Amino acid sequence: MPALLNLEKVEVRYGGIRAVKGIDLTVNEGEMACIVGANGAGKTTTLKAVAGLLEPAAGSITYAGKSIAGVRSFALVRQGLALVPEGRGVFGQLTVAENLAMGAYVRDDEHAVAEDRERMLGLFPRLKERYQQSAGTMSGGEQQMLAIARALMSRPRLLLLDEPSMGLAPLIVEKIFETIAAVARTGVTILLVEQNARMALETCQRAYVMESGEITLTGPARDLLDDPQVRAAYLGE
Amino acid sequence: MDIFLQQIINGLTLGCVYAVVALGYTMVYGIIQLINFAHGEVVMIGAMVAFSVIGALMKSGMPPLLVVAIGTAVAVPACVAVAWLMERVAYRPLRTAPRLAPLITAIGISIILQHVAMMIWGRSPISFPQIIKTHNFNVGGALITNIQIAIILISFILMAGLIWLVYRTKLGVAMRATSQRQDIAGLMGIDINRVISATFVIGAALAAVAGVMIGTYYGQTQYTMGELLGLKAFCAAVLGGIGNLGGAVLGGILMGLVEALGTGYIGDLTNNWFGSNYRDVFAFVVLILVLVFRPSGLLGERVGDRA
Numbered sequence: 210m211p212a213l214l215n216l217e218k219v220e221v222r223y224g225g226i227r228a229v230k231g232i233d234l235t236v237n238e239g240e241m242a243c244i245v246g247a248n249g250a251g252k253t254t255t256l257k258a259v260a261g262l263l264e265p266a267a268g269s270i271t272y273a274g275k276s277i278a279g280v281r282s283f284a285l286v287r288q289g290l291a292l293v294p295e296g297r298g299v300f301g302q303l304t305v306a307e308n309l310a311m312g313a314y315v316r317d318d319e320h321a322v323a324e325d326r327e328r329m330l331g332l333f334p335r336l337k338e339r340y341q342q343s344a345g346t347m348s349g350g351e352q353q354m355l356a357i358a359r360a361l362m363s364r365p366r367l368l369l370l371d372e373p374s375m376g377l378a379p380l381i382v383e384k385i386f387e388t389i390a391a392v393a394r395t396g397v398t399i400l401l402v403e404q405n406a407r408m409a410l411e412t413c414q415r416a417y418v419m420e421s422g423e424i425t426l427t428g429p430a431r432d433l434l435d436d437p438q439v440r441a442a443y444l445g446e
Numbered sequence: 447m448d449i450f451l452q453q454i455i456n457g458l459t460l461g462c463v464y465a466v467v468a469l470g471y472t473m474v475y476g477i478i479q480l481i482n483f484a485h486g487e488v489v490m491i492g493a494m495v496a497f498s499v500i501g502a503l504m505k506s507g508m509p510p511l512l513v514v515a516i517g518t519a520v521a522v523p524a525c526v527a528v529a530w531l532m533e534r535v536a537y538r539p540l541r542t543a544p545r546l547a548p549l550i551t552a553i554g555i556s557i558i559l560q561h562v563a564m565m566i567w568g569r570s571p572i573s574f575p576q577i578i579k580t581h582n583f584n585v586g587g588a589l590i591t592n593i594q595i596a597i598i599l600i601s602f603i604l605m606a607g608l609i610w611l612v613y614r615t616k617l618g619v620a621m622r623a624t625s626q627r628q629d630i631a632g633l634m635g636i637d638i639n640r641v642i643s644a645t646f647v648i649g650a651a652l653a654a655v656a657g658v659m660i661g662t663y664y665g666q667t668q669y670t671m672g673e674l675l676g677l678k679a680f681c682a683a684v685l686g687g688i689g690n691l692g693g694a695v696l697g698g699i700l701m702g703l704v705e706a707l708g709t710g711y712i713g714d715l716t717n718n719w720f721g722s723n724y725r726d727v728f729a730f731v732v733l734i735l736v737l738v739f740r741p742s743g744l745l746g747e748r749v750g751d752r753a
């Protein structure tokens with residue numbers, strides 16, 4: 210399968226701080242990949258560089274065969290790249306309906322947008338109940354569902370998810386992961402960042418382990434799940 | 447004649463113009479937290495351009511209403527161009543600079559615009575061609591002119607149109623999204639530069655119409671007219687709660703009423719110590735009172751988390 214996303218020697222800096230220190234990473238079309246790692250490892254920074262929120266200081270990022278390093282985020286959305294940011298980032302003062310409409314901002318096939326919206330409301334019935342309510346009044350889990358639904362409204366080819374499980378109860382985490390897996394089965398390529406390593410490794414096909422700005426381990430997620438080092442460091446065994 | 451009712455009518459007329467101008471301040475503040483001090487000058491340019499066009503066409507034999515409409519139709523794109531340019535050239539490069547930098551730039555822009563207008567239209571007050579015949583109507587002992595009625599109607603149409611745009615269109619929702627989180631708006635595919643430009647442009651179109659209305663109402667204009675008008679409209683926006691559209695409308699109308707009633711009664715209340723020449727003071731008294739007792743304005747919400 211061809212690579213949909215490819216990072217080569219990507220380095221990202223915050224002023225003098227090198228947060229990502231020359232990483233290589235590949236996600237194939239139709240695949241579900243994850244990056245696991247501790248706090249401050251550089252996971253969010255990596256996703257932000259891919260999504261066009263940060264410009265890499267060095268290295269190349271290729272998406273669908275084109276170099277996208279330094280292309281700004283709004284232009285990437287039109288090319289099918291969507292990021293569900295860390296902390297959800299819903300528009301708190303907009304209603305659920307308006308948040309979903311913003312997810313479809315780049316589309317003008319209104320008929321299909323309406324269909325997708327119905328599909329999202331079927332996938333997340335809570336959003337249907339809260340449809341005209343401001344997003345800021347919803348619970349963390351509901352906001353996470355909205356953030357995912359909103360990203361899907363752009364009909365992404367590559368979906369980037371930054372810690373969708375953050376701060377959520379185990380039952381809701383399970384539900385969110387089921388949904389992500391279901392999205393993956395529809396053919397959307399996924400790159401997931403997680404601290405909940407077990408969930409991530411059990412759901413994904415390919416995994417990267419990140420430590421202080423570097424990728425220290427990579428391989429099929431199943432293998433990493435059995436790796437004694439990974440078990441000790443990330444699965445609490 | 448019923449003085450109270452008369453002052454209400456005059457205040458409402460003036461207040462509508464303040465409200466339309468205040469919307470421009472509040473929209474720009476809402477989206478980039480900038481107090482665009484040059485907005486009053488955009489109103490002035492609207493009045494000046496309309497004055498020139500109307501002056502040139504008034505002897506052409508066209509119906510007066512058409513002449514004023516053409517004047518407005520030229521003033522709107524002129525103001526839009528000025529506002530678009532000032533955002534593009536002066537404010538955008540300072541988007542990430544400390545907040546004082548764009549604020550001082552705004553004051554600089556307003557001085558530049560005033561002086562450019564002075565060079566084009568001269569220093570002295572210009573009397574606005576009174577080509578529309580004034581008719582008086584009697585309502586409950588007070589008089590209302592056809593011009594006042596037109597100003598009030600047009601203002602309400604503009605305000606309703608703006609609120610429709612902001613709450614019911616995709617661009618409007620994108621503007622509100624951008625005002626909350628620019629980075630996240632970008633992740634939706636929203637080109638925030640375009641949305642911010644659109645905000646300036648819409649505010650400038652409103653300002654142009656306000657300029658024509660105020661010029662027609664007062665019958666004169668001058669290169670400095672944007673200063674005081676802008677300041678009062680800004681006070682109105684703060685009074686209503688800056689960043690809040692409904693607040694700008696409410697603040698503008700209240701400001702007009704306070705000014706008209708204050709001017710009408712100040713002589714009686716102070717035993718003629720102060721006369722109606724103190725009319726410009728009221729806006730600022732109101733501003734100070736609001737800042738003391740309700741810093742976030744009448745309809746304002748948490749200014750804190752925006753700052």
Ligand SMILES: Nc1ncnc2c1ncn2[C@@H]1O[C@H](COP(=O)(O)OP(=O)(O)OP(=O)(O)O)[C@@H](O)[C@H]1O
Nearest residue numbers: 223226228246247248249250251252253254255404
């Ligand atoms: N805006 C910033 N300015 C300066 N340093 C930053 C900034 N954002 C992140 N960093 C630093 O970059 C490093 C990587 O941060 P990043 O947010 O990518 O980590 P992460 O792997 O996502 O962590 P977490 O799991 O806690 O979200 C950290 O050391 C962090 O302190």
Ligand SMILES: [Mg+2]
Nearest residue numbers: 252253254295
């Ligand atoms: Mg992170």
